[in-house]
Amino acid sequence: MTYEGVLTKMQTENGSPIQYYLVFENDFLNVNQLIDKKVSINFLHYQCLNCGLQKKIYRQGFCYDCFFEIPQAADWIINPEKSKAHLGIEDRDLAYEEKVQLQPHVVYLANSSSVKVGVTRKSQIPTRWIDQGAHEAIEIVEVPNRYLAGITEVALKDYVSDKTNWRTMLKNEIQDENLVEWRDKLKQFIPAEAADYYLENNSETNLQFPVLKYPQKPKSLNLDKTPFYEGILKGIKGQYLIFEDDTVFNIRSNEGYVVSIKVN
Structure with missing residues (x-):
């Protein structure tokens, strides 16, 4: 089976163990079902989560221009003490900031x-x-x-x-x-x-995570440097996929990357 789409952070459902899901535009994948199977990840191109354009991702799944314009990437997201909506003060979009803050x-x-x-x-x-x-x-x-x-x-x-x-x-x-x-x-x-x-x-x-084998020396998969990777999935913890060879892949850090995922 092959799945294709733009990566966003895995959706989760608390349980024993926690259930993980990758949700693409036209595909839906329970990642737990891939544990102990050979999985390949192939990086295809970028797609900004805001504008949808094929522009290099800067941070948080957004291209450079969107990151510095949209309220979803404002400074108060990372530094909540800088929130000002309770004072009626706008940062980038007061309606959005009031809704979230x-x-x-x-x-x-x-x-x-x-x-x-x-x-x-x-x-x-x-x-x-x-x-x-x-x-x-x-x-x-x-x-x-x-x-x-x-x-x-x-x-x-x-x-x-x-x-x-x-x-x-x-x-x-x-x-x-x-x-x-x-x-x-x-x-x-x-x-x-x-x-x-x-x-x-x-x-x-x-909380109980679905992991069969933890890595001894985790090494992070970088799709910009290694656009194709294949390995046996041994577990999921946080937003990381953990593979048998100690490779780990942070889904959250690769939001906005369009990939194909093949399960053997």
Whole structure:
């Protein structure tokens, strides 16, 4: 079977294990069903996720021009503390910014390579944790807008990391942590504006990824340098496909790349 389309991040469904799906314009693929099978990936061309043109992808699946113009790629996406929609101040498109920023957001702790702090919309729980390859996670605060979540994350970054070591995550060199204890320990550092939104009675969520074999020395597949690759798929974690020869392929980092995927 051969599937073809522009890559976007895999859709997920929480379960034991998590189910992964690649959704193309005319194809739909349950990636779990490919585990332990030979899979080839062939890079065909670029296609910007916004304008649809065959222009080289710059970042986040967008061409250079779109990346610096559209609200989906604005600075507040990566740095939520820069959100201003709650003040009625436009960055690139106030209607879009109000829609995204003025909804419940969660500040959380997730353990993927070590304990880290992060921000996501409430509607993206547990999808965000799955995408990061976290095997356990817990919410700290639930606030009504992105700005409050952002300033809380900034405050907590002084005491806990906000980064994931992708190699450690993929090698599964992880330790279980008591995230309830971490949450309680960090409570004192929550900014006054967000203190009333602290969550003190929730429990951690545990996630199970479909992996038969973890890589010992993961090496990342770069389609610009290696436009064709073939290998035995051994698992999926985060947004990575894990192959038998320790090659790993980050779907999220290759959004906007049109590929054909063949299953033998």
